[in-house]
Amino acid sequence: MKRIIPLLALALTFSCQNTAQVNKKQLDVINAEPIEVPIKKGKARAYFASGCFWCVEAIYESVKGVEESISGYAGGHTKNPTYASSNTGSTGHAEAVEIIYDPKVVSFETLVDVYFASQNITQLNGQGPDHGSQYRSIIFYQNEAQKQVILKKKAALAKKLNAKIAAEVYPFQKFWVGEDYHQNYERLHPNHPYIKNVSIPRLNRFKANYPKELLKSKSH
Template sequence: MKASRYMLFIPVILLAGIIASFSFPKNGNQDGHAQKKTANMNEKAEYDTATFGTGCFWCTEAIFSELKGVKEAISGYSGGTVKNPSYREVCTGKTGHAECIQVIYDPKVISYPELLKVFWQTHDPTTLNRQGHDVGTQYRSVIFYHNEKQKELAEDYKKKLDSAGIWDNPIVTEITKFKIFYPAEDYHQEYYENNSNQPYCRLVITPKLEKFRKVFKDKLK
Protein backbone atom coordinates (compact mmCIF):
# COMPACT_ATOMS: atom_id res chain seq x y z
CA MET A 1 0.00 0.00 0.00
CA LYS A 2 1.30 3.45 -0.87
CA ALA A 3 2.10 5.96 1.82
CA SER A 4 -0.28 8.84 2.48
CA ARG A 5 0.26 12.24 0.91
CA TYR A 6 -1.40 15.63 0.98
CA MET A 7 -2.99 17.60 -1.82
CA LEU A 8 -2.15 21.19 -2.66
CA PHE A 9 -4.65 23.55 -4.31
CA ILE A 10 -3.40 26.90 -5.57
CA PRO A 11 -5.39 29.78 -4.04
CA VAL A 12 -8.04 30.66 -6.61
CA ILE A 13 -7.53 34.42 -6.33
CA LEU A 14 -3.79 34.18 -6.95
CA LEU A 15 -4.29 31.91 -9.90
CA ALA A 16 -7.08 33.87 -11.58
CA GLY A 17 -4.85 36.45 -13.23
CA ILE A 18 -2.52 33.80 -14.58
CA ILE A 19 -5.34 31.71 -16.03
CA ALA A 20 -6.84 34.78 -17.67
CA SER A 21 -3.66 35.29 -19.67
CA PHE A 22 -4.21 32.06 -21.57
CA SER A 23 -6.54 31.64 -24.52
CA PHE A 24 -8.77 28.60 -24.27
CA PRO A 25 -9.60 27.27 -27.74
CA LYS A 26 -13.27 26.41 -28.14
CA ASN A 27 -12.78 24.13 -31.07
CA GLY A 28 -10.25 22.65 -33.43
CA ASN A 29 -7.52 20.07 -33.00
CA GLN A 30 -4.69 22.38 -32.05
CA ASP A 31 -2.66 20.42 -29.54
CA GLY A 32 -2.86 16.68 -30.09
CA HIS A 33 -2.89 13.90 -32.58
CA ALA A 34 -5.28 11.06 -31.79
CA GLN A 35 -8.45 10.60 -33.84
CA LYS A 36 -11.21 8.11 -33.05
CA LYS A 37 -14.65 7.41 -34.49
CA THR A 38 -17.83 8.14 -32.61
CA ALA A 39 -20.73 5.73 -32.41
CA ASN A 40 -22.42 7.80 -35.09
CA MET A 41 -20.87 6.58 -38.34
CA ASN A 42 -21.79 9.83 -40.07
CA GLU A 43 -19.60 11.94 -37.78
CA LYS A 44 -16.03 11.95 -36.59
CA ALA A 45 -14.87 13.12 -33.18
CA GLU A 46 -11.30 14.31 -33.02
CA TYR A 47 -9.48 13.55 -29.79
CA ASP A 48 -6.22 14.95 -28.50
CA THR A 49 -3.77 13.30 -26.13
CA ALA A 50 -2.10 14.71 -23.01
CA THR A 51 0.29 12.89 -20.68
CA PHE A 52 0.83 14.00 -17.08
CA GLY A 53 2.55 12.71 -13.97
CA THR A 54 1.54 14.10 -10.55
CA GLY A 55 2.71 11.31 -8.27
CA CYS A 56 0.59 8.22 -7.71
CA PHE A 57 -1.34 7.45 -10.90
CA TRP A 58 -4.30 6.12 -8.92
CA CYS A 59 -4.94 9.70 -7.76
CA THR A 60 -4.19 11.34 -11.10
CA GLU A 61 -6.49 9.01 -13.03
CA ALA A 62 -9.33 9.46 -10.54
CA ILE A 63 -9.16 13.24 -10.93
CA PHE A 64 -8.82 13.61 -14.70
CA SER A 65 -11.40 10.95 -15.50
CA GLU A 66 -14.11 13.13 -13.91
CA LEU A 67 -13.59 16.06 -16.28
CA LYS A 68 -16.09 16.83 -19.02
CA GLY A 69 -14.50 16.20 -22.39
CA VAL A 70 -12.14 13.51 -21.13
CA LYS A 71 -12.95 10.30 -22.97
CA GLU A 72 -10.40 8.17 -21.17
CA ALA A 73 -7.67 8.45 -18.55
CA ILE A 74 -5.21 5.54 -18.66
CA SER A 75 -2.69 4.80 -15.92
CA GLY A 76 0.79 3.85 -17.06
CA TYR A 77 4.49 4.55 -17.27
CA SER A 78 6.56 6.93 -19.38
CA GLY A 79 9.89 8.72 -19.49
CA GLY A 80 12.19 5.80 -18.76
CA THR A 81 14.51 3.42 -20.55
CA VAL A 82 13.06 -0.01 -19.73
CA LYS A 83 10.69 -1.49 -22.31
CA ASN A 84 7.34 -2.82 -21.10
CA PRO A 85 8.10 -2.22 -17.42
CA SER A 86 6.14 -3.86 -14.65
CA TYR A 87 4.78 -1.99 -11.64
CA ARG A 88 7.28 -3.78 -9.45
CA GLU A 89 10.16 -2.62 -11.66
CA VAL A 90 8.95 0.98 -11.76
CA CYS A 91 8.63 1.01 -7.97
CA THR A 92 12.37 0.38 -7.65
CA GLY A 93 13.00 3.81 -9.14
CA LYS A 94 15.60 2.33 -11.47
CA THR A 95 13.63 2.27 -14.73
CA GLY A 96 13.52 6.05 -15.18
CA HIS A 97 9.77 5.85 -15.74
CA ALA A 98 7.25 8.05 -13.99
CA GLU A 99 3.81 6.94 -12.91
CA CYS A 100 1.56 8.96 -15.17
CA ILE A 101 -1.69 9.00 -17.06
CA GLN A 102 -2.53 9.41 -20.70
CA VAL A 103 -5.58 11.60 -21.17
CA ILE A 104 -7.67 11.21 -24.32
CA TYR A 105 -9.88 14.29 -24.57
CA ASP A 106 -12.12 16.27 -26.87
CA PRO A 107 -10.60 19.76 -27.40
CA LYS A 108 -14.03 21.05 -28.39
CA VAL A 109 -15.12 20.45 -24.80
CA ILE A 110 -11.94 20.96 -22.76
CA SER A 111 -8.72 22.61 -23.91
CA TYR A 112 -5.11 21.75 -23.16
CA PRO A 113 -4.64 24.91 -21.04
CA GLU A 114 -7.64 23.84 -18.96
CA LEU A 115 -6.05 20.44 -18.42
CA LEU A 116 -2.85 22.22 -17.38
CA LYS A 117 -4.86 24.19 -14.83
CA VAL A 118 -6.06 20.94 -13.27
CA PHE A 119 -2.53 19.54 -13.42
CA TRP A 120 -0.96 22.47 -11.55
CA GLN A 121 -3.69 22.70 -8.92
CA THR A 122 -3.92 19.06 -7.88
CA HIS A 123 -0.38 18.30 -6.72
CA ASP A 124 2.71 20.00 -5.34
CA PRO A 125 5.02 20.83 -8.27
CA THR A 126 7.81 22.12 -6.00
CA THR A 127 8.91 18.85 -4.42
CA LEU A 128 11.56 17.03 -6.43
CA ASN A 129 10.85 13.35 -7.07
CA ARG A 130 8.20 13.07 -4.41
CA GLN A 131 4.60 13.72 -3.48
CA GLY A 132 3.98 13.69 0.24
CA HIS A 133 5.56 10.55 1.68
CA ASP A 134 5.93 8.86 -1.72
CA VAL A 135 9.55 9.32 -2.71
CA GLY A 136 11.35 8.36 -5.92
CA THR A 137 11.76 9.48 -9.52
CA GLN A 138 8.63 7.49 -10.37
CA TYR A 139 6.61 10.07 -8.41
CA ARG A 140 8.07 13.15 -10.10
CA SER A 141 5.97 16.02 -11.38
CA VAL A 142 6.13 15.83 -15.17
CA ILE A 143 4.43 16.96 -18.36
CA PHE A 144 5.18 14.89 -21.45
CA TYR A 145 4.34 17.14 -24.39
CA HIS A 146 3.15 15.61 -27.67
CA ASN A 147 3.92 18.55 -29.92
CA GLU A 148 5.48 22.00 -29.93
CA LYS A 149 2.20 23.74 -29.10
CA GLN A 150 1.81 21.71 -25.91
CA LYS A 151 5.45 22.43 -25.03
CA GLU A 152 4.97 26.16 -25.53
CA LEU A 153 1.79 26.25 -23.43
CA ALA A 154 3.29 24.18 -20.60
CA GLU A 155 6.52 26.19 -20.42
CA ASP A 156 4.69 29.52 -20.55
CA TYR A 157 2.27 28.40 -17.84
CA LYS A 158 5.13 27.23 -15.63
CA LYS A 159 6.98 30.52 -16.10
CA LYS A 160 3.92 32.57 -15.17
CA LEU A 161 3.26 30.50 -12.05
CA ASP A 162 6.88 30.81 -10.93
CA SER A 163 6.87 34.57 -11.54
CA ALA A 164 3.70 34.93 -9.50
CA GLY A 165 5.43 33.45 -6.46
CA ILE A 166 2.46 31.28 -5.57
CA TRP A 167 4.74 28.76 -3.88
CA ASP A 168 7.62 29.47 -1.51
CA ASN A 169 9.86 27.17 -3.54
CA PRO A 170 10.45 27.09 -7.31
CA ILE A 171 8.53 24.71 -9.54
CA VAL A 172 10.55 21.60 -10.40
CA THR A 173 8.07 20.08 -12.85
CA GLU A 174 9.81 18.33 -15.72
CA ILE A 175 8.58 19.30 -19.19
CA THR A 176 9.88 16.77 -21.67
CA LYS A 177 9.06 15.36 -25.09
CA PHE A 178 6.73 12.38 -25.13
CA LYS A 179 8.26 9.21 -26.56
CA ILE A 180 6.28 6.17 -25.51
CA PHE A 181 3.60 5.25 -23.01
CA TYR A 182 3.22 1.82 -21.45
CA PRO A 183 -0.23 1.15 -19.97
CA ALA A 184 -0.06 -0.18 -16.42
CA GLU A 185 -1.38 -3.59 -15.43
CA ASP A 186 -5.14 -4.05 -15.58
CA TYR A 187 -5.64 -3.87 -11.82
CA HIS A 188 -4.30 -0.31 -11.82
CA GLN A 189 -6.91 0.91 -14.30
CA GLU A 190 -9.91 2.64 -12.70
CA TYR A 191 -8.30 1.75 -9.40
CA TYR A 192 -10.26 4.18 -7.26
CA GLU A 193 -13.56 3.28 -8.88
CA ASN A 194 -12.96 -0.40 -8.16
CA ASN A 195 -11.32 -0.03 -4.73
CA SER A 196 -12.89 3.01 -3.11
CA ASN A 197 -13.14 1.27 0.27
CA GLN A 198 -9.47 0.35 0.33
CA PRO A 199 -7.65 2.33 3.11
CA TYR A 200 -5.40 4.29 0.74
CA CYS A 201 -8.40 5.30 -1.34
CA ARG A 202 -10.44 6.39 1.68
CA LEU A 203 -7.61 8.25 3.39
CA VAL A 204 -5.82 9.82 0.43
CA ILE A 205 -7.75 9.77 -2.84
CA THR A 206 -11.23 10.54 -1.49
CA PRO A 207 -10.10 13.75 0.29
CA LYS A 208 -8.27 14.82 -2.88
CA LEU A 209 -11.34 14.23 -5.01
CA GLU A 210 -13.57 16.13 -2.61
CA LYS A 211 -11.33 19.20 -2.82
CA PHE A 212 -10.97 18.84 -6.58
CA ARG A 213 -14.75 18.60 -7.08
CA LYS A 214 -15.32 21.81 -5.14
CA VAL A 215 -12.75 23.81 -7.10
CA PHE A 216 -13.64 22.39 -10.54
CA LYS A 217 -17.36 21.75 -10.07
CA ASP A 218 -18.22 23.47 -13.36
CA LYS A 219 -15.84 21.17 -15.27
CA LEU A 220 -17.17 17.84 -14.02
CA LYS A 221 -19.15 15.31 -16.02
Protein backbone atom coordinates in the same frame (compact mmCIF):
# COMPACT_ATOMS: atom_id res chain seq x y z
CA MET B 1 0.39 -1.84 -2.65
CA LYS B 2 0.44 1.76 -1.63
CA ARG B 3 1.04 2.40 2.02
CA ILE B 4 0.66 5.41 4.24
CA ILE B 5 4.03 5.90 5.91
CA PRO B 6 4.61 8.21 8.87
CA LEU B 7 6.37 11.42 7.92
CA LEU B 8 9.38 10.67 10.09
CA ALA B 9 9.87 7.29 8.47
CA LEU B 10 9.66 8.91 5.07
CA ALA B 11 12.38 11.36 5.96
CA LEU B 12 14.66 8.55 7.05
CA THR B 13 13.85 6.19 4.20
CA PHE B 14 13.73 8.29 1.04
CA SER B 15 16.13 10.66 -0.64
CA CYS B 16 15.03 13.58 -2.78
CA GLN B 17 17.83 13.01 -5.24
CA ASN B 18 16.48 11.84 -8.57
CA THR B 19 19.05 9.33 -9.76
CA ALA B 20 16.74 8.16 -12.57
CA GLN B 21 17.65 11.18 -14.67
CA VAL B 22 21.43 11.27 -14.64
CA ASN B 23 22.42 8.47 -17.02
CA LYS B 24 22.95 8.94 -20.76
CA LYS B 25 19.96 6.83 -21.80
CA GLN B 26 17.67 9.03 -19.73
CA LEU B 27 19.21 12.20 -21.11
CA ASP B 28 18.53 10.87 -24.62
CA VAL B 29 14.85 10.57 -23.68
CA ILE B 30 14.75 14.12 -22.31
CA ASN B 31 16.41 15.54 -25.43
CA ALA B 32 14.48 13.50 -28.01
CA GLU B 33 12.10 14.90 -30.61
CA PRO B 34 8.49 14.62 -29.42
CA ILE B 35 6.13 12.09 -30.93
CA GLU B 36 2.66 13.38 -31.78
CA VAL B 37 -0.29 11.06 -31.20
CA PRO B 38 -2.91 11.49 -33.95
CA ILE B 39 -6.53 12.26 -33.13
CA LYS B 40 -8.67 9.14 -33.46
CA LYS B 41 -12.46 9.29 -33.85
CA GLY B 42 -12.40 12.88 -32.67
CA LYS B 43 -10.47 12.10 -29.48
CA ALA B 44 -7.03 13.42 -28.59
CA ARG B 45 -4.57 12.13 -26.01
CA ALA B 46 -2.40 13.86 -23.43
CA TYR B 47 0.07 12.50 -20.90
CA PHE B 48 0.88 13.56 -17.34
CA ALA B 49 2.78 12.22 -14.33
CA SER B 50 1.75 13.58 -10.94
CA GLY B 51 2.44 11.07 -8.20
CA CYS B 52 0.26 8.01 -7.68
CA PHE B 53 -1.65 7.24 -10.86
CA TRP B 54 -4.61 6.01 -8.81
CA CYS B 55 -5.12 9.60 -7.69
CA VAL B 56 -4.47 11.29 -11.02
CA GLU B 57 -6.75 8.97 -12.98
CA ALA B 58 -9.74 9.89 -10.81
CA ILE B 59 -8.98 13.61 -10.94
CA TYR B 60 -8.96 13.81 -14.72
CA GLU B 61 -12.07 11.68 -15.08
CA SER B 62 -13.96 14.31 -13.06
CA VAL B 63 -13.30 16.92 -15.79
CA LYS B 64 -15.80 17.59 -18.58
CA GLY B 65 -14.53 16.45 -21.96
CA VAL B 66 -12.31 13.69 -20.56
CA GLU B 67 -13.56 10.36 -21.81
CA GLU B 68 -11.10 8.10 -20.05
CA SER B 69 -7.92 8.14 -17.99
CA ILE B 70 -5.56 5.16 -18.21
CA SER B 71 -2.84 4.38 -15.68
CA GLY B 72 0.62 3.42 -16.85
CA TYR B 73 4.25 4.47 -17.14
CA ALA B 74 6.15 7.05 -19.18
CA GLY B 75 9.28 9.15 -19.25
CA GLY B 76 11.88 6.44 -18.87
CA HIS B 77 14.53 4.71 -20.95
CA THR B 78 13.59 1.04 -20.50
CA LYS B 79 11.07 -0.99 -22.47
CA ASN B 80 8.03 -2.72 -21.02
CA PRO B 81 8.18 -1.18 -17.53
CA THR B 82 6.12 -2.76 -14.78
CA TYR B 83 4.92 -1.56 -11.39
CA ALA B 84 7.71 -3.53 -9.72
CA SER B 85 10.47 -2.29 -12.02
CA SER B 86 9.36 1.34 -11.95
CA ASN B 87 9.36 1.26 -8.16
CA THR B 88 13.10 0.59 -8.17
CA GLY B 89 13.67 4.10 -9.55
CA SER B 90 16.16 2.71 -12.07
CA THR B 91 13.96 2.69 -15.20
CA GLY B 92 13.52 6.45 -15.47
CA HIS B 93 9.77 5.91 -15.76
CA ALA B 94 7.19 7.66 -13.63
CA GLU B 95 3.65 6.58 -12.87
CA ALA B 96 1.66 8.43 -15.53
CA VAL B 97 -1.78 8.69 -17.06
CA GLU B 98 -3.01 8.77 -20.63
CA ILE B 99 -5.92 11.20 -20.92
CA ILE B 100 -8.34 10.53 -23.76
CA TYR B 101 -10.36 13.69 -24.33
CA ASP B 102 -12.58 15.59 -26.73
CA PRO B 103 -10.66 18.70 -27.82
CA LYS B 104 -13.96 20.34 -28.79
CA VAL B 105 -15.01 20.22 -25.13
CA VAL B 106 -11.77 20.60 -23.19
CA SER B 107 -8.48 22.04 -24.44
CA PHE B 108 -4.93 20.89 -23.79
CA GLU B 109 -4.41 24.21 -21.99
CA THR B 110 -7.22 23.36 -19.57
CA LEU B 111 -5.77 19.89 -18.96
CA VAL B 112 -2.49 21.56 -18.00
CA ASP B 113 -4.41 23.84 -15.62
CA VAL B 114 -6.01 20.75 -14.05
CA TYR B 115 -2.56 19.26 -13.67
CA PHE B 116 -1.17 22.19 -11.71
CA ALA B 117 -4.38 22.66 -9.70
CA SER B 118 -4.46 19.07 -8.47
CA GLN B 119 -1.06 18.65 -6.83
CA ASN B 120 1.58 20.14 -4.58
CA ILE B 121 3.44 21.87 -7.38
CA THR B 122 6.63 22.42 -5.40
CA GLN B 123 7.09 18.85 -4.09
CA LEU B 124 10.13 17.26 -5.71
CA ASN B 125 10.08 13.58 -6.66
CA GLY B 126 6.73 12.74 -5.18
CA GLN B 127 3.24 13.69 -4.10
CA GLY B 128 2.00 13.45 -0.55
CA PRO B 129 3.25 10.26 1.11
CA ASP B 130 4.69 8.82 -2.11
CA HIS B 131 8.36 9.61 -2.63
CA GLY B 132 10.85 8.60 -5.32
CA SER B 133 11.60 9.41 -8.94
CA GLN B 134 8.78 7.07 -10.03
CA TYR B 135 6.36 9.56 -8.44
CA ARG B 136 7.92 12.72 -9.87
CA SER B 137 5.89 15.32 -11.73
CA ILE B 138 6.25 15.41 -15.53
CA ILE B 139 4.20 17.09 -18.23
CA PHE B 140 4.66 15.59 -21.69
CA TYR B 141 4.41 17.68 -24.85
CA GLN B 142 3.79 16.33 -28.36
CA ASN B 143 4.68 19.44 -30.36
CA GLU B 144 6.17 22.89 -29.96
CA ALA B 145 2.80 24.56 -29.35
CA GLN B 146 2.10 22.28 -26.38
CA LYS B 147 5.60 22.83 -25.05
CA GLN B 148 5.13 26.60 -25.08
CA VAL B 149 1.76 26.31 -23.31
CA ILE B 150 3.40 24.27 -20.55
CA LEU B 151 6.46 26.51 -20.18
CA LYS B 152 4.40 29.71 -20.04
CA LYS B 153 2.02 28.33 -17.40
CA LYS B 154 4.90 26.93 -15.37
CA ALA B 155 6.78 30.25 -15.50
CA ALA B 156 3.67 32.21 -14.53
CA LEU B 157 3.09 29.98 -11.51
CA ALA B 158 6.72 30.24 -10.43
CA LYS B 159 6.49 34.04 -10.59
CA LYS B 160 3.14 34.17 -8.80
CA LEU B 161 4.27 31.91 -5.96
CA ASN B 162 7.91 32.99 -5.95
CA ALA B 163 8.80 29.32 -5.85
CA LYS B 164 10.42 26.66 -7.99
CA ILE B 165 7.87 24.45 -9.74
CA ALA B 166 8.84 20.78 -9.52
CA ALA B 167 7.20 19.60 -12.75
CA GLU B 168 9.62 18.51 -15.46
CA VAL B 169 8.79 19.04 -19.14
CA TYR B 170 9.48 16.06 -21.40
CA PRO B 171 8.97 15.33 -25.10
CA PHE B 172 6.43 12.54 -25.33
CA GLN B 173 7.90 9.25 -26.57
CA LYS B 174 5.71 6.34 -25.50
CA PHE B 175 3.10 5.46 -22.93
CA TRP B 176 3.17 1.98 -21.47
CA VAL B 177 -0.25 0.85 -20.20
CA GLY B 178 -0.13 -0.34 -16.60
CA GLU B 179 -1.29 -3.64 -15.20
CA ASP B 180 -5.01 -4.37 -15.33
CA TYR B 181 -5.43 -4.25 -11.56
CA HIS B 182 -4.30 -0.60 -11.49
CA GLN B 183 -7.03 0.61 -13.84
CA ASN B 184 -9.98 2.45 -12.24
CA TYR B 185 -8.49 1.56 -8.86
CA GLU B 186 -10.07 4.43 -6.93
CA ARG B 187 -13.53 3.60 -8.27
CA LEU B 188 -13.23 -0.15 -7.72
CA HIS B 189 -11.58 -0.04 -4.29
CA PRO B 190 -13.18 2.88 -2.40
CA ASN B 191 -12.46 1.28 0.98
CA HIS B 192 -8.76 0.68 0.43
CA PRO B 193 -6.89 2.64 3.16
CA TYR B 194 -4.75 4.52 0.65
CA ILE B 195 -7.78 5.46 -1.43
CA LYS B 196 -9.73 6.63 1.64
CA ASN B 197 -6.85 8.56 3.20
CA VAL B 198 -4.92 9.89 0.19
CA SER B 199 -6.69 9.54 -3.18
CA ILE B 200 -10.19 10.69 -2.23
CA PRO B 201 -9.01 13.67 -0.13
CA ARG B 202 -6.76 14.77 -3.01
CA LEU B 203 -9.65 14.49 -5.45
CA ASN B 204 -11.97 16.40 -3.14
CA ARG B 205 -9.43 19.20 -2.61
CA PHE B 206 -9.15 19.61 -6.36
CA LYS B 207 -12.93 19.63 -6.92
CA ALA B 208 -13.52 22.10 -4.10
CA ASN B 209 -11.19 24.67 -5.64
CA TYR B 210 -11.80 24.17 -9.36
CA PRO B 211 -14.55 25.93 -11.38
CA LYS B 212 -17.69 23.83 -11.04
CA GLU B 213 -18.74 24.49 -14.64
CA LEU B 214 -15.66 22.58 -15.82
CA LEU B 215 -16.44 19.49 -13.74
CA LYS B 216 -18.82 16.64 -14.50
CA SER B 217 -21.97 16.66 -12.42
CA LYS B 218 -21.40 13.01 -11.56
CA SER B 219 -17.91 11.65 -11.17
CA HIS B 220 -15.83 9.75 -8.62
